[in-house]
Amino acid sequence: xxxxxxxxxxxxxxxxxxxxxxxxxxxxxxxxxxxxxxxxxxxxxxxxxxxxxxxxxxxxxxxxxxxxxxxxxxxxxxxxxxxxxxxxxxxxxxxxxxxxxxxxxxxxxxxxxxxxxxxxxxxxxxxxxxxxxxxxxxxxxxxxxxxxxxxxxxxxxxxxxxxxxxxxxxxxxxxxxxxxxxxxxxxxxxxxxxxxxxxxxxxxxxxxxxxxxxxxxxxxxx
Ligand SMILES: Nc1nc2c(ncn2[C@@H]2O[C@H](COP(=O)(O)OP(=O)(O)OP(=O)(O)O)[C@@H](O)[C@H]2O)c(=O)[nH]1
Ligand SMILES: [Mg+2]
Numbered sequence: 001x002x003x004x005x006x007x008x009x010x011x012x013x014x015x016x017x018x019x020x021x022x023x024x025x026x027x028x029x030x031x032x033x034x035x036x037x038x039x040x041x042x043x044x045x046x047x048x049x050x051x052x053x054x055x056x057x058x059x060x061x062x063x064x065x066x067x068x069x070x071x072x073x074x075x076x077x078x079x080x081x082x083x084x085x086x087x088x089x090x091x092x093x094x095x096x097x098x099x100x101x102x103x104x105x106x107x108x109x110x111x112x113x114x115x116x117x118x119x120x121x122x123x124x125x126x127x128x129x130x131x132x133x134x135x136x137x138x139x140x141x142x143x144x145x146x147x148x149x150x151x152x153x154x155x156x157x158x159x160x161x162x163x164x165x166x167x168x169x170x171x172x173x174x175x176x177x178x179x180x181x182x183x184x185x186x187x188x189x190x191x192x193x194x195x196x197x198x199x200x201x202x203x204x205x206x207x208x209x210x211x212x213x214x215x216x217x218x219x220x221x222x
Contacts, residue, residue, distance in 0.1 A: 004069040004198075005046045005191060008077055013063035015095075017102055021066060025074035026201035027109045028194055031100065032116035033126055034082030037146040040181035041116050042067075042079055045190055052079045062096070064103060075198050076109075084126040097129075104133045111201035112140030114194070119145035119156055119178060122163040131172065140197055143167065143176035144190065149183045 014020050030038045039052035052065060065079040080103065081096050088096075104110065113134060117127060122145060134141065145163060148156045156178045167174045175193065179186035 003047075003191060003195075004075065005077070005194070006048075007070040008046045008048070008051060008067040010051065011066045011068045011073065011076070013065050015063050015099070017099070017106070020064065020103075020107075021068075021073070021076070023108045025076065025109050026111040026198050027076045027078050027107065028112055028114060028197060029078040029080055029103070029107075029110055030114045030116055031080040031104075031130055032082060033118070033121075033124065034085035036082065036116045036118050037181060038079055038082060038116045041114075041144060041146055041179060041190075042077060044179075044181040044184060044187055045194070046077075062092075064099065069198075075202065078103075078110075083130065084124070100130070101133045104130075104139075110139060112142065112194075112197045114190075115141060115143045115174075116146055117143065117163075119148050119151055119159050122159060123166045128170075131170065141172060141174040142190075142193060143174050144179045144186070145176065146179045146181060148178040148185060149180040 011021065012019065030042055032038045042052040043049060046067075051067065062081050064081065067077040067079070069075040069077065080100055083096065083100065104113070115127065115130070117123065122143075131141075143163060145156070145159055151159065160176060160178055164176055167176070177186050177189050179190065
């Protein structure tokens with residue numbers, strides 16, 4: 001299958017759920033602490049330098065940013081606002097928390113969540129907050145320990161094992177990997193997993209059909 005992520009396009013930034021596109025198809029959301037490296041991971045996934053803004057100032061991505069995937073936007077990538085940025089008013093923080101909480105609980109088309117954590121600081125209390133919002137309906141969860149270039153290979157592996165244990169202790173069924181946007185490590189693993197999720201979430205999707213061509217007859221009627 002060709003890589004749809006390379007042709008992701010920015011669609012809109014939403015500060016309220018009602019600004020999001022119609023809740024159909026399949027979305028893959030990226031969440032994580034402010035400055036964890038979400039936007040960088042998204043850019044690396046898509047092989048683009050500046051698809052999602054990368055900030056030097058933490059907390060820059062304050063909206064739910066929506067990127068549509070070819071050919072028709074039925075599949076989308078979502079860059080959620082980072083949590084845990086200290087320099088915001090309690091009101092703003094409350095607004096973001098509610099926004100992300102509602103998104104995770106209510107978004108029907110959310111096929112899976114990619115939780116981005118700094119490999120040096122995985123599973124902070126704020127990450128736990130987010131994981132609670134995911135709720136018992138247990139959406140697909142993939143944990144990306146990024147900035148792996150900041151540690152030696154063996155240290156990064158140790159963090160990976162510790163995080164896997166931490167997730168198991170919380171009763172969470174998640175896949176996980178190390179990643180580096182800087183060194184472009186782990187990109188293919190992330191791409192193939194997310195493609196798999198899209199296929200599972202929406203097997204009849206237009207994305208897997210040749211444009212304008214004959215589509216395969218599904219085994220069970222559409
Ligand atoms: N060394 C290293 N630095 C990284 C990596 N990924 C991101 N960074 C740096 O970490 C900082 C934050 O990256 P962003 O991608 O903007 O993080 P974010 O999670 O989107 O942050 P907010 O949108 O502000 O919440 C930037 O200075 C990046 O250059 C990585 O894999 N390795
Ligand atoms: Mg960002």
